[in-house]
Amino acid sequence: MPQAAAIHPSLSVANKVILLTGAYGLIGKTLSHAFLQQGAHVVLADRDETKKAPVQAELAPRYPHEQFLCHELDITNEESCAAVVRVAVEKFGKIDVLINNAAIDAKFDKEHSDDINPSRFEHYPSDLLKQSLEVNLTGTVVMTQYACRQMLMQGSGNIINVASTYSVVAPNQNLYDFGEGVKQFKPIDYIASKSFIPNFTRYVATFYAHEGIRCNAIVPHGIFNNHGEAFLANFANLSPLGRMCNREELIGPFTFLASDASSYMTGSVLTVDGGWTAW
Numbered sequence: 001m002p003q004a005a006a007i008h009p010s011l012s013v014a015n016k017v018i019l020l021t022g023a024y025g026l027i028g029k030t031l032s033h034a035f036l037q038q039g040a041h042v043v044l045a046d047r048d049e050t051k052k053a054p055v056q057a058e059l060a061p062r063y064p065h066e067q068f069l070c071h072e073l074d075i076t077n078e079e080s081c082a083a084v085v086r087v088a089v090e091k092f093g094k095i096d097v098l099i100n101n102a103a104i105d106a107k108f109d110k111e112h113s114d115d116i117n118p119s120r121f122e123h124y125p126s127d128l129l130k131q132s133l134e135v136n137l138t139g140t141v142v143m144t145q146y147a148c149r150q151m152l153m154q155g156s157g158n159i160i161n162v163a164s165t166y167s168v169v170a171p172n173q174n175l176y177d178f179g180e181g182v183k184q185f186k187p188i189d190y191i192a193s194k195s196f197i198p199n200f201t202r203y204v205a206t207f208y209a210h211e212g213i214r215c216n217a218i219v220p221h222g223i224f225n226n227h228g229e230a231f232l233a234n235f236a237n238l239s240p241l242g243r244m245c246n247r248e249e250l251i252g253p254f255t256f257l258a259s260d261a262s263s264y265m266t267g268s269v270l271t272v273d274g275g276w277t278a279w
Contacts, residue, residue, distance in 0.1 A: 032044050104131065128187070154212075163217045165222075
């Protein structure tokens with residue numbers, strides 16, 4: 001019988017130290033499990049302390065305690081950013097990869113649909129815009145600054161920013177019309193605050209290109225999470241692949257960028273959107 005093909009060693013993330021912000025959310029938990037399964041050390045950083053105990057209880061039976069760390073992080077607070085970097089280095093000795101995943105986003109799944117502000121653009125509250133800019137833009141910059149200080153001391157580092165299709169194209173607002181008489185909208189705060197990610201990625205990539213730090217971005221779109229039938233039908237009609245993304249389909253792209261297999265990539269924007277931005 002033919003031997004099973006071996007995974008190329010460059011794709012390994014074993015023993016890499018990965019600091020993941022927004023770690024208790026849908027993407028964050030999926031990636032944390034995936035990296036831990038592959039032998040990485042993971043710092044799960046998140047603002048929502050109410051989710052810390054359940055996440056730890058979920059991880060503890062499956063992975064050695066010395067392989068992961070859950071720590072509070074508010075990326076809008078510089079002391080909090082400095083603290084999570086310091087604690088990560090104290091436990092693991094370094095930070096190989098920072099994944100900037102924390103963000104404010106209006107989600108249209110069943111759990112979060114009541115939280116969305118339905119205002120049209122001309123009436124959208126400026127305080128909500130400022131809040132998203134503080135987290136998605138300023139917080140991402142500040143968190144990256146503190147990680148870069150550590151990576152410069154190490155002489156190496158790898159940053160993965162989480163962008164969005166709405167940092168590449170405008171939302172198709174027809175996606176949010178569920179035929180109920182009241183049309184909802186993807187709000188401007190997310191588009192405004194996420195649109196800077198691709199160029200921020202290029203900025204960091206070129207700034208540190210000769211100092212051992214790489215920076216790339218991933219563009220995901222439409223992660224399934226108990227969405228309603230009307231939303232799923234709209235999405236299928238507007239997506240070339242005709243469906244939403246399953247969370248496990250992000251593991252490969254993130255693993256690739258976190259690994260040495262992507263060592264000649266910096267300043268790149270990797271699109272994982274089922275073809276959404278192709279038409």
